[in-house]
Amino acid sequence: MQPSPENLLKALYETLPDPVLIVNEHRIIVAANPAAAEKFGYSTDELSGMEPLALYESIEDAKEVGAALYPIGDDIKMLHRRLSLRRKDGSVFPAELTVSKLDSSGDEPIGLVALVRDLSEIYQVQEERLRAEAILNTALASISEGFVVYDDQDRLVLCNDAYRDIYPICNPAMQIGATFESIVRYGVDRGQYPDAGETQEEREAWIAQRLQRHRNPGEPFVQRVRPDRFLLVEERITEDKLHVGVRTDVSVLSQAKSEAERLGLIIENVAQEVYLASMTREQLISANKAARDNLQYSMEELRELSAADFIVGSTEEERAVLMAPIVSGETKVQVFNTVHRRKDGSTYPCRVRLERMDDLHEPLALAFVEDITERLEIENALKQKEHEFQTLVRNLPDFITRAKPDTTLTYVNEHYARSVGLAPEDMIGRKFMDFVPETERQVLAEHLAGLTQEQPLNTAEQAMPTLSGETLWYLWSNLMVFENGEPVELVSVGRDITEVREAQDRIARQSRELKLRNSALEQFSAVVSHDLKAPLRQIRLFADMIAEDVSAGKTDDLATFSGYISQRSEAMEEMTSSLLEYSQLAYQRINPENFQLSEALNLAWNNLAVNVGEAQATLDVEGDVTVYADFNLLTQLFQNLFANSLKYRQPHSAVEIKARARHVPDGLKIDVEDNGIGIDPEQAERIFGVFQRLHADEKLYSGTGIGLALCRRIIESHDGSIYLDTSCQDGARFVVMLPA
CATH class of the missing domain: 3.30.450.20 (PAS domain)
Incomplete structure (x- = not known):
């Protein structure tokens, strides 16, 4: 019915x-x-x-x-x-x-x-979506790397501000919906890519190669966007056909690598494995400490091995095919993944960047090997994540935090939590300042207070102690999020820049050493061309006089003339020995250590025991401190200063020498003062020159005039300084400054 x-x-x-x-x-x-x-x-x-x-x-x-x-x-x-x-x-x-x-x-x-x-549930879903989008945009804005996403039709979906800053010339073309090819062509036409070539054919070939890499992404590669700026380009295609790209500025690393190649250096203590091999002899020439330690072989053992002994997972034929482009010279760089076997039989996956070097006496291959065990683990973990934002934040190597404006933490990624030895959940609710060294808190507070709606983002470098006791340097990017003019959230990202700072310090130190050596060479040339010629001219003069007297049958003055020749020869020999000592000091590498200042002062004083007894001298030391320097060189410096005080003393007066040490804001200040004849203030700088003597009478004041030059060379090798205190009225006072 x-x-x-x-x-x-x-x-x-x-x-x-x-x-x-x-x-x-x-x-x-x-x-x-x-x-x-x-x-x-x-x-x-x-x-x-x-x-x-x-x-x-x-x-x-x-x-x-x-x-x-x-x-x-x-x-x-x-x-x-x-x-x-x-x-x-x-x-x-x-x-x-x-x-x-x-x-x-x-x-x-x-x-x-x-x-x-x-409609409550519908509105709630919309609010959640908008909030998720806001969080994603906030995170992307705080990341220093460029980040971009294209859809399955290769149209621009989103990119952060850092990505736009990296490609300033292409920026006008970066409109949502614009294709990757149109943006690239816009940049090529306006000079965004220096390596794209000059002719239309070269540019079209470059564009075709770039599009091929974009549509079939493989290993990361380096791209030049300015004559002095290089980017590491990493691209991936997701399961839903999105093209995701990350751009990292590697300009500093590229410049450092270029310097290393020009100097012919392989950095021994870098964490990455580095190998140098002959392309013709198929033999390892060198491997740095990281490579030797990881493979567990000595350098001698590595030179006896073939590639098959520590490379597994591929046959000899496969390796030959892989190496063929770089062996033949078809390409300069080859990047590939492989597996290395250690001496104990264990293996680890690694990524190899092989670069051919043809500007040497034989073609060599420089290999940079990275243990990618952790990277593979991260990539596997990324595949298991469902949310793109969660994946990005949790697996970046940087420190990432979110906090309230008063620095109360609301989110901490695992990487940062591990660095302080806590679980992320144990850090939530605590102040960000609790995990900052006390010495840095005031500076950081002022730094955060300077964040405004007009300038919500700024960066600062910070030294951070690790659980193992070492200190690492991090570059923190802090972004304050504002709503309706009021701060609502602080997003911070910290990046480890320790290696960059160390590379900069090494270059600065090498520059200082080179400056010292060039200065020593210049002074050596000046002395050879001037000071050493004087005794030679006198020797030649007396030799000519002897020859004239002998030819004339005169013998009365021969002994006198030969005595003069002997004296000038001894003087020249002494000058030569002093000059050799001075020049060798310019090339000597210092070996700093911690010691008490009194140890160096006492040893220097005891080395002059005979002279001290003759001058009835006394030494008064005030302020014994700990010094970090080369003990032998600092002892030699004080010995030279004491010797001058003993030499240039007042007649018929006992020598009194005072050494006073004290800490000052710039480091350690050491005064060495005597009651001798003093030095004319107008000669305050000249006395530190090589062979600069203020007293012509060598019988009264003997010496070559190189002692104070040695003192300056020693203290400059420690990044310090020495000068004459011209305010001293009775005697002479030298001031030695050592950095903290």
Whole structure:
């Protein structure tokens, strides 16, 4: 038996999950289904007889709806509107109201039927999506690397500000929806890529190669976007066909590598494995400490091995095919993954960047090998993540935190948590400042206080101690997020820049050493061309006089002339020995250590025991401190100063020497003062020159005039200074400065 339409309509009315209200022509609710009673919190009896006005949150909305529906007539059309409604308990919910007229059997309108749909869940989903997008945009803005995403049609979906900054010339073309090819062509036409070539054919070939790499991404590669700026380009295609790219500025590393190649250096203590091999002899020439330690072989053992002894997972034929392009010279760089076997039999996956070097006496291959065990583990973990933002944040090697404006932590990635020895959940709720060294807190507080809505992002370098006791340097990027002019969140990203700072320090130290050596060479040349010629001229003069007397049969003055020659020869020999000592000091590598200053002073004094006794000299030491320097060189410096004090003393007076040490803001200050004949202030700088003597009478004051030059060379090798205190009136006072 078929149910009647009346029964079907009633069943639908009773079971419909959305509220249904029937209102008569007098604006009174005459019926409500169970869903309406449940949604509004009234019973069906309570709803019957109510005016709909009580269910509106806004009286204005009620008036507008009423004006649109009443009086009920044939011209009424269906009303569809979103507004807010109120429950019996006063709570409000967003709703979609649909109203249509209700006709009698005679097709006369007798009332209205209102269908109510609760939009709370829809709005909540929309808010969650918007909040997720805001979090993603905030994270991308705080990352220093360039980040970009293209869709499956190769159209731009998003990119962060860092990506736009990396390609400033291409920036105008980076519109959402623009294709990768159009952006690249825009940059090529305007000189964004220095390596794209000059002719149209060269540019088209470069564009084709770039598009091929983009559409079939492989290993990361280096791209030049300015004559002095290099990027590491990493690209991937996700399972849903999105093209994701990361750009990292490696300009500093490229410049450092270039310097190393020009100097012919292989950095022994870098963490990455480095090998140098002959392309013709197929033999390892050198391997740095990281390579030897990881493979567990000595250098001698490595030179006896073939590639098959420590490279596994490939045959000799496969390796030959892989190496063919670089062996033949077809390419300069080859990047590939392989597996190395250690001496104990264990293996580890690694990435090899092989570079051919042809500018030497034989073609060599320089290999940079990276243990990618951890990287592979991270990549495997990334595949298991569902959310793109979660993947990016959790697996970056940087420190990432989110905090309230007062630095109360709300999120900490695992990498940062491990560095402080805590679990991420144990750090949530604590102040960011709690994990900053006390010496850096005031500076960081001022740094964060300077974040404004106009300048919400800034960076600062910070030294951070590790759990093992070493100190690493991090570059922190801090972004303050503002809403309606008020700070709401602080996002911070820290990057380890220790190796970059060490490379800069090495280059600066090598420059200083080179400057010292060049200075020594210049002075050596000056002495050879001037000071050593004087005794030679005198020797030649007396030799000529002897020759004349011998030819004339005179012998009375021969002994005198030969004595002069002997004296000048001894003087030249002494000058030569002193000059050799001076020049060797310029090339001597210092070996600093911690010791007490009194140890060096006492040893220097004891080395002059004979001279001390003759001069009836005394030494008064004030302020014994710990010194970090080369003990032997510093002892020699003080010995030279003491010797000068003993030599240039007042007649008939006992020599008194005072040595005073004290810490000053710039380091350690040591004064060495005597009661001797003193030095003319006008000669304060000249006395530190090689063979600069202020007293012509060598019988009264002997010596070559190189002692103070040696002192300056010694102290400069320690990045310190020495000078004459011209304010000293009685005697001479030398000031030695050592850095902290």
